[in-house]
Amino acid sequence: MNKIIEKTYFSDKVVKLVVENPLIAKSRKPGNFVILRIGEDGERFPLTIAGADPVRGTITLVVQIMGVSSSKLVALEPGDCITDLVGPLGKPTHIGKIGTVLAAGGGVGVAPLLPIVEAFKKAGNRVVTVIAARNKDLIILEDEIRKWSDEVIVMTDDGSNGRQGLVTAGMEEIIQREKIDECIVIGPAIMMKFASMLTKKYNIPTQASLNSIMVDGTGMCGACRVTVGGKTKFTCVDGPEFDAHQVNFDEMLMRLGGYLQEEKRATEIYLQKL
Amino acid sequence: MSLNPEYLKEERNQAWRAELRSKTKNKERTQIERVKMPELAPMIRVKYQDREVNMGLELDQALKEATRCMDCVNPTCIEGCPVSINIPKFIKYIEKGDILLAAATLKETNALPAVCGRVCPQEKQCESKCFYVDKLDKPSVAIGHLERFAADYERNSGAANIPEKASPNGIKVAAVGSGPASLAFAGDMVKYGYDVTVFEALHEIGGVLKYGIPEFRLPNSVVDFELENLRKMGVKFETNYIVGRTSSFEDLREEGYQGFFIASGAGLPRFMDIPGENSNGILSSNEYLTRVNLMGAAMDDKDTPVLKGKYVAVIGGGNTAMDSVRTALRLGASRAMIIYRRSEAEMPARIEEVKHAKEEGVEFMTLCNPLEYFADEKGRVSGMRLNRMGLGEPDSSGRRRPMPIEGSEFELDVDLVVVAVGVSPNPLVPSCLPDLKVTKWGTIVVDEDKMQSSISEMFAGGDIVRGGATVILAMGDGRRAAENMHNYLQSKSNN
Ligand SMILES: Cc1cc2nc3c(=O)[nH]c(=O)nc-3n(C[C@H](O)[C@H](O)[C@H](O)COP(=O)(O)OP(=O)(O)OC[C@H]3O[C@@H](n4cnc5c(N)ncnc54)[C@H](O)[C@@H]3O)c2cc1C
Ligand SMILES: Cc1cc2nc3c(=O)[nH]c(=O)nc-3n(C[C@H](O)[C@H](O)[C@H](O)COP(=O)(O)OP(=O)(O)OC[C@H]3O[C@@H](n4cnc5c(N)ncnc54)[C@H](O)[C@@H]3O)c2cc1C
Ligand code: SF4
Ligand code: FES
Numbered sequence: 001m002n003k004i005i006e007k008t009y010f011s012d013k014v015v016k017l018v019v020e021n022p023l024i025a026k027s028r029k030p031g032n033f034v035i036l037r038i039g040e041d042g043e044r045f046p047l048t049i050a051g052a053d054p055v056r057g058t059i060t061l062v063v064q065i066m067g068v069s070s071s072k073l074v075a076l077e078p079g080d081c082i083t084d085l086v087g088p089l090g091k092p093t094h095i096g097k098i099g100t101v102l103a104a105g106g107g108v109g110v111a112p113l114l115p116i117v118e119a120f121k122k123a124g125n126r127v128v129t130v131i132a133a134r135n136k137d138l139i140i141l142e143d144e145i146r147k148w149s150d151e152v153i154v155m156t157d158d159g160s161n162g163r164q165g166l167v168t169a170g171m172e173e174i175i176q177r178e179k180i181d182e183c184i185v186i187g188p189a190i191m192m193k194f195a196s197m198l199t200k201k202y203n204i205p206t207q208a209s210l211n212s213i214m215v216d217g218t219g220m221c222g223a224c225r226v227t228v229g230g231k232t233k234f235t236c237v238d239g240p241e242f243d244a245h246q247v248n249f250d251e252m253l254m255r256l257g258g259y260l261q262e263e264k265r266a267t268e269i270y271l272q273k274l
Numbered sequence: 275m276s277l278n279p280e281y282l283k284e285e286r287n288q289a290w291r292a293e294l295r296s297k298t299k300n301k302e303r304t305q306i307e308r309v310k311m312p313e314l315a316p317m318i319r320v321k322y323q324d325r326e327v328n329m330g331l332e333l334d335q336a337l338k339e340a341t342r343c344m345d346c347v348n349p350t351c352i353e354g355c356p357v358s359i360n361i362p363k364f365i366k367y368i369e370k371g372d373i374l375l376a377a378a379t380l381k382e383t384n385a386l387p388a389v390c391g392r393v394c395p396q397e398k399q400c401e402s403k404c405f406y407v408d409k410l411d412k413p414s415v416a417i418g419h420l421e422r423f424a425a426d427y428e429r430n431s432g433a434a435n436i437p438e439k440a441s442p443n444g445i446k447v448a449a450v451g452s453g454p455a456s457l458a459f460a461g462d463m464v465k466y467g468y469d470v471t472v473f474e475a476l477h478e479i480g481g482v483l484k485y486g487i488p489e490f491r492l493p494n495s496v497v498d499f500e501l502e503n504l505r506k507m508g509v510k511f512e513t514n515y516i517v518g519r520t521s522s523f524e525d526l527r528e529e530g531y532q533g534f535f536i537a538s539g540a541g542l543p544r545f546m547d548i549p550g551e552n553s554n555g556i557l558s559s560n561e562y563l564t565r566v567n568l569m570g571a572a573m574d575d576k577d578t579p580v581l582k583g584k585y586v587a588v589i590g591g592g593n594t595a596m597d598s599v600r601t602a603l604r605l606g607a608s609r610a611m612i613i614y615r616r617s618e619a620e621m622p623a624r625i626e627e628v629k630h631a632k633e634e635g636v637e638f639m640t641l642c643n644p645l646e647y648f649a650d651e652k653g654r655v656s657g658m659r660l661n662r663m664g665l666g667e668p669d670s671s672g673r674r675r676p677m678p679i680e681g682s683e684f685e686l687d688v689d690l691v692v693v694a695v696g697v698s699p700n701p702l703v704p705s706c707l708p709d710l711k712v713t714k715w716g717t718i719v720v721d722e723d724k725m726q727s728s729i730s731e732m733f734a735g736g737d738i739v740r741g742g743a744t745v746i747l748a749m750g751d752g753r754r755a756a757e758n759m760h761n762y763l764q765s766k767s768n769n
Contacts, residue, residue, distance in 0.1 A: 023515075023520050027525075041575050042577050043577040043579075044569070044578070068577050072577075084513070086516065087516075088519060089519065215565065215569070218475050218476075219542050219700065219701075220542065220543070220560055220564070221543065221557075221561035221564055222545065222557065222558040222560065222561055223557065237702075255552065255554060257652070257653065258555070258653070258654075259579050262579030262581070
């Protein structure tokens with residue numbers, strides 16, 4: 001169970017893992033995530049299911065190295081097993097035939113975006129995708145995204161791949177060019193905040209997939225709470241996708257920093273041990 | 275559940291019990307003072323999250339305490355026990371020195387006596403109905419301490435035997451969740467011969483016993499011992515498995531499961547919805563206790579972090595609040611405060627926990643209610659505003675209703691707040707089963723005698739049926755569900 005079958009480096013910080021788990025491979029839907037724990041001392045942390053092969057009984061995860069937990073995961077090699085893996089969690093994305101969908105992914109957020117782009121395309125929508133990252137090494141899954149998009153715009157902060165600029169510049173260009181019926185944004189909280197402000201200006205319904213801090217992922221602790229439309233919601237069970245225009249991104253950004261000191265310390269200790 | 279009076283009488287009339295009664299006069303028995311549980315000194319225990327406060331009775335203490343019990347003709351204590359343990363019988367076995375038989379008596383009706391002896395609110399149950407309290411105005415027989423003594427004695431003796439099992443009948447049944455309700459259910463079903471699998475969403479078995487109740491009150495080793503026994507009896511455990519998500523009930527039916535016991539608990543924390551409550555450093559008791567108990571966050575070699583506070587406020591007056599505030603002390607708080615809107619008399623926590631908390635230096639700010647939290651520039655909670663409360667007329671719970679006192683507002687410096695104001699039923703299972711009847715609070719509707727839900731092969735019990743309740747009630751539900759599911763599946767296969 002939970003054996004790593006394949007491991008591919010997209011860059012030195014971003015890794016794709018194909019993991020054996022037939023039950024999750026069968027039951028997951030686009031937008032779902034899993035919670036993992038590496039080793040008996042590990043913490044529980046969430047990753048989106050970027051894809052699944054129910055026949056092989058595998059799921060695909062794409063992880064960016066951030067701190068201790070993501071480093072421990074990336075240190076595993078094919079043949080190793082993930083100690084604990086539970087899912088699928090969260091509400092799946094609501095997929096329908098709505099017309100033209102604008103999908104925007106920032107950094108590692110492109111991984112969770114991929115199954116959603118695929119599902120919207122398969123449901124008969126026109127899909128335009130903007131993928132963005134700091135530089136060309138951090139642009140991931142470009143070919144896979146192209147396969148399921150009618151058009152793709154690549155944006156990098158330094159112009160090393162595609163165009164230079166932020167994700168919002170690419171989005172605005174499309175919005176001004178054609179009628180967009182719905183928008184999906186996944187990426188760092190700050191990117192989602194600005195993308196959401198943009199689509200609000202144009203009155204385009206927008207879903208954002210939030211990456212709050214989580215513990216159990218089953219609604220039991222409230223670590224993942226966010227304010228949506230003035231009400232407190234739990235990202236793991238009420239989300240992770242919410243109406244972006246209702247999300248209080250400033251509070252979310254503040255809460256993401258809630259364990260910064262502890263995380264920093266843990267990373268230092270971890271690096272020392274290596 | 276109640277014991278048949280004829281049966282109780284018959285047991286009481288057995289020669290060995292008559293002999294014990296004639297050996298010591300009741301007058302002598304009532305002269306003995308109630309035993310004091312040996313405890314780790316407060317100064318020492320506040321340094322350890324994992325050292326049990328109550329150290330357990332010594333053999334001579336237990337024998338003496340057992341002698342206090344008068345083996346009443348009409349043992350009213352049993353009426354106070356939710357699972358009708360034959361209390362005088364087990365206590366008299368202790369007096370006689372047959373501790374293993376005392377433990378066996380407990381296990382006739384209580385699947386987890388070592389747990390219940392530690393966490394049951396005895397002062398509201400059996401002990402409140404004891405003749406000593408009722409008629410003599412003296413402290414009751416220490417039934418809870420004796421229960422724990424007998425169960426621990428059996429565990430430590432290595433003589434704990436695996437109960438006899440019926441021959442396997444090949445019928446697969448599933449328990450959803452692994453708290454006390456499911457463990458009791460699984461133990462009985464495996465004895466009846468079923469092929470039992472317990473499914474648990476988390477990576478550890480035990481439900482609240484593991485993630486909620488701290489080790490200083492209930493050591494994990496006590497729970498693990500019971501789990502090991504269940505394993506030896508053939509119960510299978512699947513962790514990281516969310517029934518309704520990882521697989522659907524339909525999938526499990528296709529795999530051959532014929533009966534389901536749903537004991538998914540009341541895991542969802544409530545917040546108060548007051549301004550500033552989403553600041554960093556304000557967390558639910560579930561989050562706080564899960565980080566510390568399940569994830570070991572207080573230990574250096576564990577990756578999970580936990581925020582530490584100097585000035586910690588815990589909102590609430592139940593066991594969860596006591597566990598949280600005492601955990602905060604153990605993690606180094608210089609001020610650990612309970613903030614409760616009613617008075618101490620209304621606190622739902624076990625009396626012993628309140629006593630222990632006070633000894634350890636917890637401050638009790640009763641008749642106070644939070645109104646708002648303030649945060650520093652980084653978003654971390656730095657203070658709170660409260661008001662004082664008075665008590666009005668009794669409300670629907672029979673407790674006097676707390677009412678804000680005008681003009682009584684005040685502020686308090688805090689850097690960590692733990693909200694322990696109750697939990698709601700876990701909605702996951704009901705949301706997967708449109709035909710399952712639930713109440714407006716989200717608890718599953720069952721036939722009270724049978725614990726059977728509106729879907730006939732699904733039984734339910736514990737907190738998902740009762741809202742936040744107790745370990746012993748959850749366990750009693752599990753046993754009743756097992757008995758009735760057994761009858762149901764037998765009558766189905768006979769038709
Ligand atoms: C529903 C959901 C889906 C996710 N999907 C993916 C995914 O597919 N791929 C992926 O790489 N990551 C994903 N994440 C984020 C991932 O869970 C975190 O990056 C991871 O927990 C970091 O753990 P760490 O111990 O490696 O780093 P830590 O030491 O915990 O953190 C290091 C740094 O990362 C920041 N950080 C911590 N947690 C988060 C978070 N949840 N979101 C953003 N920044 C955070 C911290 O502020 C800190 O600066 C997802 C998060 C959620 C909630
Ligand atoms: C901190 C704390 C202290 C307490 N102290 C006391 C005390 O001193 N005395 C006392 O009598 N009671 C106490 N209680 C209450 C008592 O623990 C509960 O009443 C009891 O545990 C309920 O048991 P249960 O079997 O219904 O569920 P739980 O113990 O809540 O277990 C339910 C389990 O089901 C799992 N689950 C949920 N959904 C699914 C699913 N779909 N698939 C698989 N698994 C699932 C959950 O992860 C959980 O582990 C306390 C509670 C808390 C939180
Ligand atoms: S009521 Fe008290 S004294 Fe009487 S049998 Fe029960 S425990 Fe013993
Ligand atoms: S992660 Fe615990 S409630 Fe969402």
